Amino acid sequence: MKITDVEAIAMVWPAPQKQFWTALRPAGGFSELIVRIHTDQGITGVGEAHGSGAPFPGIYKRDNNGKIHPDGASRIVIDILKPMLIGQDPRNIEKIWDEMFKLNHSVGWTTAGWGRPQIMTAIAGVDIALWDIKGKSASMPVYQLLGGTTNKVPCYVTGGYYQEGKTISDLVKECESYIDMGYSAIKLKIGHVSVEEDFDRIRAVRESLGNQIDLMLDVNEGYDVETAIKAAKKMEPLDIRWLEEPVHWYDCVEGLSRVASSTIIPIASGESASNRWLARDLILRGGIQVMQFDSTRSAGITECLKVASMCSIQNVKLAPHHDPQIHGHIVAALPIGEIVETFPSGDRDPIWEELFSIRPEIVDGKLQLLDKPGWGVELDEDILEKRGTWA
Numbered sequence: 001m002k003i004t005d006v007e008a009i010a011m012v013w014p015a016p017q018k019q020f021w022t023a024l025r026p027a028g029g030f031s032e033l034i035v036r037i038h039t040d041q042g043i044t045g046v047g048e049a050h051g052s053g054a055p056f057p058g059i060y061k062r063d064n065n066g067k068i069h070p071d072g073a074s075r076i077v078i079d080i081l082k083p084m085l086i087g088q089d090p091r092n093i094e095k096i097w098d099e100m101f102k103l104n105h106s107v108g109w110t111t112a113g114w115g116r117p118q119i120m121t122a123i124a125g126v127d128i129a130l131w132d133i134k135g136k137s138a139s140m141p142v143y144q145l146l147g148g149t150t151n152k153v154p155c156y157v158t159g160g161y162y163q164e165g166k167t168i169s170d171l172v173k174e175c176e177s178y179i180d181m182g183y184s185a186i187k188l189k190i191g192h193v194s195v196e197e198d199f200d201r202i203r204a205v206r207e208s209l210g211n212q213i214d215l216m217l218d219v220n221e222g223y224d225v226e227t228a229i230k231a232a233k234k235m236e237p238l239d240i241r242w243l244e245e246p247v248h249w250y251d252c253v254e255g256l257s258r259v260a261s262s263t264i265i266p267i268a269s270g271e272s273a274s275n276r277w278l279a280r281d282l283i284l285r286g287g288i289q290v291m292q293f294d295s296t297r298s299a300g301i302t303e304c305l306k307v308a309s310m311c312s313i314q315n316v317k318l319a320p321h322h323d324p325q326i327h328g329h330i331v332a333a334l335p336i337g338e339i340v341e342t343f344p345s346g347d348r349d350p351i352w353e354e355l356f357s358i359r360p361e362i363v364d365g366k367l368q369l370l371d372k373p374g375w376g377v378e379l380d381e382d383i384l385e386k387r388g389t390w391a
Contacts, residue, residue, distance in 0.1 A: 023222025127300025260287025
């Protein structure tokens with residue numbers, strides 16, 4: 001089998017009309033890099049990637065029809081990675097990944113004004129497409145290819161965003177609606193208001209839902225170390241499943257370790273780790289108990305599996321950030337796989353809502369992976385035309 005062609009499509013959705021705030025910033029527009037890799041045997045692999053390397057509304061120029069001009073990761077896929085890929089056997093994933101990763105430490109890698117985030121996002125899109133091909137060529141879903149035996153994956157729902165005029169009563173009703181959807185695990189945003197105010201918010205939810213529902217808290221790097229320790233100790237009586245990214249980005253290892261050693265609440269982090277070496281530091285020095293490595297944000301499945309191996313040695317659980325249609329296969333396949341993240345509506349995840357004509361469904365708080373080869377998803381061609389620009 002040989003690779004014959006590669007496509008890169010930059011997808012952009014506008015920001016929601018009503019802002020959703022995390023600790024430090026509102027959610028902006030949504031973007032996704034789609035990579036399609038074609039082969040001489042008629043198999044096409046689909047990869048997805050997002051994050052700082054993908055296009056964002058307001059940053060890139062638009063044409064007269066309002067579409068973005070492809071840049072960053074999508075251009076890297078076509079201008080740099082495609083010539084490397086044409087003619088290669090797509091099943092040689094480790095070899096191809098190493099060749100792509102070397103761009104990060106090769107002479108001239110920044111000559112076009114691109115940086116590591118764009119390269120790592122491009123690698124993610126390509127690598128995920130290669131795994132789709134590998135699954136399809138073996139006539140197996142990726143989770144089975146990796147040794148998994150179940151297609152049902154536990155999910156949590158992310159909510160509790162700060163919005164203008166939103167009261168504690170509104171927050172409680174929101175969380176009650178998630179229970180009605182069948183969820184038994186909810187992640188809530190904190191850090192935008194004082195620790196005391198957040199405690200009142202979370203306590204109200206806990207009192208309403210009872211102790212049978214898991215609650216996780218996400219600070220989105222909103223605290224300094226001392227405030228994070230204060231918040232963790234304050235929240236301990238509320239039976240919190242994990243506290244996520246509690247400290248500012250610049251102290252995300254040693255500072256995180258101080259927080260981890262000061263509380264009984266497990267610490268989660270890793271969605272911003274772009275490679276196995278940064279993930280290693282979080283595991284060995286950061287004190288985390290839940291790894292959230294996001295293979296669709298950086299580096300792909302091949303790197304995520306290496307991170308998972310380190311997690312298994314250190315008794316750290318794997319709960320990848322975002323994109324359950326991809327990460328569900330990893331969680332289903334690995335004993336350390338814990339749970340996947342989902343969002344309740346198209347306002348918070350238009351990609352999940354619109355991008356696919358065929359995708360898994362969430363039933364009673366579990367992701368039902370499809371027993372179709374590869375990732376099992378099919379893209380909605382109308383949405384590709386509406387939201388996408390080909391590089």
